[in-house]
Amino acid sequence: MKDYLQKIAFRTALYIAAGVFLYPLQALAQASAPPDPLQVLKNAGTAAKIDTERQIGTVVGGVIQAFLTTLGIIFVVLIVFGGFRWMLAGGEEKKVKEALGMMMQGVIGLAIVLGAYAITAFVTDALQKVVNLR
Numbered sequence: 764m765k766d767y768l769q770k771i772a773f774r775t776a777l778y779i780a781a782g783v784f785l786y787p788l789q790a791l792a793q794a795s796a797p798p799d800p801l802q803v804l805k806n807a808g809t810a811a812k813i814d815t816e817r818q819i820g821t822v823v824g825g826v827i828q829a830f831l832t833t834l835g836i837i838f839v840v841l842i843v844f845g846g847f848r849w850m851l852a853g854g855e856e857k858k859v860k861e862a863l864g865m866m867m868q869g870v871i872g873l874a875i876v877l878g879a880y881a882i883t884a885f886v887t888d889a890l891q892k893v894v895n896l897r
Contacts, residue, residue, distance in 0.1 A: 764848070785809065801808060812846070814887075816879035824887060827883055831876055831879060831880050831883070832885060834872070834876045835873060835876045835877075837872075838869045838870075838872040838873040838876060839869070839873065841864050841868065841872065842869035845862045845863070845864075845865035845866035845868075845869060846862070846866060848861065848862035848865065849863065851860035
């Protein structure tokens, strides 16, 4: 009797396991081609109202603009911090010279960033005219 119950339990477990593992195959009975991943991404971008036809120049220009903006903010903060150090120097020559040096470095850095922005704007504008993108 014990062997008989073990055989029934084994067969029941086998049927349940087969049903659990084979049941999902019935759901995949309809054969269809998988969607193109690039088309799926393009559809998602269009649904999110994102420009899906951006050119490499637009992306590079955005990166350069973000980089120059960040540098400009850093140099303005450096100038302001130097001004605070000058105000808090209390008339000590060494602290005043350090503060003025920091402010001068901020002004020079800001001038370099503005110059880099002007050069970048001129070059990209000239390249766009040559390639007839405008």
